[in-house]
Amino acid sequence: MTGAPATIAKPVVAPVVAPVVSSPSTELPMVSGPAVPFLEIETLRAREFIPAAKESLMALMTEQAQGKVIRPTFNWAGRNSLFPLHWGLACCAIEFAAAFGARWDAERFGVVPRSSPRQCDLLIVNGTVTWKVAHKLITLYEQMPEPKWVIAMGNCATGGGPFRTAYSVVPGVDKLVPVDLYIAGCPPRPEALLDGILKLEELIRERGE
Amino acid sequence: MEPNEVEARLRPVLGDRLLSVDPFVGTAGKVRFRPEGALDLFRAVRDQLGFLHLSMVAGVDWVDRREVVYVAWSDTVRQYLMLSADLPADAAHIESAVPVWPAANWHEREAFELLAIQFDHHPDLRHLLTPEGYEFHPLLRSFKLHEPEELEVKTRNV
Numbered sequence: 001m002t003g004a005p006a007t008i009a010k011p012v013v014a015p016v017v018a019p020v021v022s023s024p025s026t027e028l029p030m031v032s033g034p035a036v037p038f039l040e041i042e043t044l045r046a047r048e049f050i051p052a053a054k055e056s057l058m059a060l061m062t063e064q065a066q067g068k069v070i071r072p073t074f075n076w077a078g079r080n081s082l083f084p085l086h087w088g089l090a091c092c093a094i095e096f097a098a099a100f101g102a103r104w105d106a107e108r109f110g111v112v113p114r115s116s117p118r119q120c121d122l123l124i125v126n127g128t129v130t131w132k133v134a135h136k137l138i139t140l141y142e143q144m145p146e147p148k149w150v151i152a153m154g155n156c157a158t159g160g161g162p163f164r165t166a167y168s169v170v171p172g173v174d175k176l177v178p179v180d181l182y183i184a185g186c187p188p189r190p191e192a193l194l195d196g197i198l199k200l201e202e203l204i205r206e207r208g209e
Numbered sequence: 210m211e212p213n214e215v216e217a218r219l220r221p222v223l224g225d226r227l228l229s230v231d232p233f234v235g236t237a238g239k240v241r242f243r244p245e246g247a248l249d250l251f252r253a254v255r256d257q258l259g260f261l262h263l264s265m266v267a268g269v270d271w272v273d274r275r276e277v278v279y280v281a282w283s284d285t286v287r288q289y290l291m292l293s294a295d296l297p298a299d300a301a302h303i304e305s306a307v308p309v310w311p312a313a314n315w316h317e318r319e320a321f322e323l324l325a326i327q328f329d330h331h332p333d334l335r336h337l338l339t340p341e342g343y344e345f346h347p348l349l350r351s352f353k354l355h356e357p358e359e360l361e362v363k364t365r366n367v
Contacts, residue, residue, distance in 0.1 A: 130338075131339060165354045166354075167347035167354075
């Protein structure tokens with residue numbers, strides 16, 4: 001540990017500045033001979049490398065490269081690490097909690113509930129949404145960074161459920177935010193929630209590519 | 210505590226604003242009073258009869274009139290006491306019980322939004338269960354169950 005950095009660092013220090021600064025535009029010999037010191041060759045190669053690398057990087061940043069490299073990479077990373085908002089509304093939240101417990105363990109799919117909407121990309125609406133809480137739900141949804149997805153879990157979030165005609169219940173959370181996936185059940189079992197999350201991952205892959 | 214004892218102790222305070230004290234199963238009695246004497250009655254019930262705890266505030270819609278019912282609890286005699294007043298349906302308002310029992314705050318807000326009973330001098334008479342700007346009073350008998358598409362609730366301009 002102590003020996004290795006010392007031997008490498010020694011030749012770097014002294015002769016770096018002189019050739020580069022004194023002759024910025026002269027043509028330096030391409031062939032490495034005994035007359036050319038080691039570090040001059042290194043700087044020469046770097047000079048030729050930088051424009052070429054710049055050019056290829058610009059090519060990489062074109063739209064085609066984005067479609068073939070960057071977007072699929074982000075899509076792959078995003079769909080395998082869905083962070084839902086840790087927000088429980090009604091009895092579906094019990095099943096939501098059970099899905100992240102030891103028995104079903106949704107974390108093996110990369111799904112980790114987070115407590116802040118700014119760290120989330122998945123909103124699982126688990127329960128009855130009343131008009132009183134509606135604008136809070138919209139605020140939470142708007143605080144989440146793009147790209148984001150919404151799962152309506154259970155009959156209440158899907159269409160109001162048994163409280164559809166009640167005076168205080170939103171008849172389906174898709175009246176408030178765009179919903180990507182609906183999970184039926186009253187409440188759905190944790191297996192159904194896991195199935196929905198896996199289906200959402202397929203959906204994200206189809207949309208991204 | 211018996212209903213006649215309650216009446217004997219409340220009559221000097223309220224006079225003819227106290228209508229009657231009837232027996233009611235499981236309680237010390239049901240006091241019927243005119244809404245003008247609300248605050249005096251609440252003070253007398255709390256300070257002289259010792260009903261320190263307000264258990265709940267209820268409301269009933271009788272179509273021709275509205276009834277508001279306060280249920281107070283006494284730890285010394287371990288009994289409830291019901292205080293009931295009839296309010297006209299077209300202008301249902303009564304003095305707020307918050308100066309006497311602070312626990313009445315949220316109960317009166319609920320009765321206000323669900324039954325359209327106005328509580329005068331309430332410190333914070335906002336909606337409790339429904340959003341601000343909600344224009345229905347759902348526990349009135351004139352309120353019909355809606356198809357959800359007919360119930361337009363503004364959520365954004367809160």
